[in-house]
Amino acid sequence: MGKQVTEMLKGILEGIVLALLSGRPMYGYEITAWLREQGFSDIAEGTVYALLIRIEQRGLVDVEKVSSEKGPPRKVYSLNAQGQEYLEEFWRTWSFLAERLEQLHQGGK
Amino acid sequence: MGKQVTEMLKGILEGIVLALLSGRPMYGYEITAWLREQGFSDIAEGTVYALLIRIEQRGLVDVEKVSSEKGPPRKVYSLNAQGQEYLEEFWRTWSFLAERLEQLHQGGK
DNA sequence: TTCACTATTCAGCGATACTATGTACTAGTA
């Protein structure tokens, strides 16, 4: 991926992670792995952990420490009510953007 | 619009402006007005001008000064070959993101 | 002359992703 993605991801990566957590609780390493599988090959581990700490401090997720069979204990994040609300707001904003962009893309041909 | 948009616009606003310019040459004030009409009510004027200067310095657009009937002369921007190429790259990146997000949005219901 | 509209510019700030590390635990293997 080029460096265009880096800027485009700002604000969006957060939505992606929240959307993931709305499906089921997950921990950082797992989220990073999922992202890489999906083609977000350049996302640094540090980025995900920093993001998780941010959304935790903003009270969008609940955290639980769960010991792992192999390695240090995992911090499992789950979306709480406030996070759910924030996620819905994210989708509204995203839809707004996606609509405008779609129009531009069509019109530009 | 909430402040979520602020972050989400990063990198995307640039694509929007380039897409606009691929349609026809435009100047800053005109672009700002268009954005407001489209519902991007919170985009500050300064933001657009700063963006235009950036893409000019990166050689994605050509600039021509055109005197206006009412007010200071306009700086009319038009997309050049390099800008066109960059825009295509933008659309590829956008499509990648939009696809992933769409899947998440569907799956999350 | 005052206001409103057109038109551009800039300094300072905040948020976010990246780079590049460092820490720590477990299991396999030579």
Place this chain on the structure above:
DNA sequence: TACTAGTACATAGTATCGCTGAATAGTGAA
């Protein structure tokens, strides 16, 4: 034992980009 790989989290420093708020400047109407 020592080494390696995989799992798992954390953080300091940097760059980019959009916003805030203000300044500058030209035109026409009240």
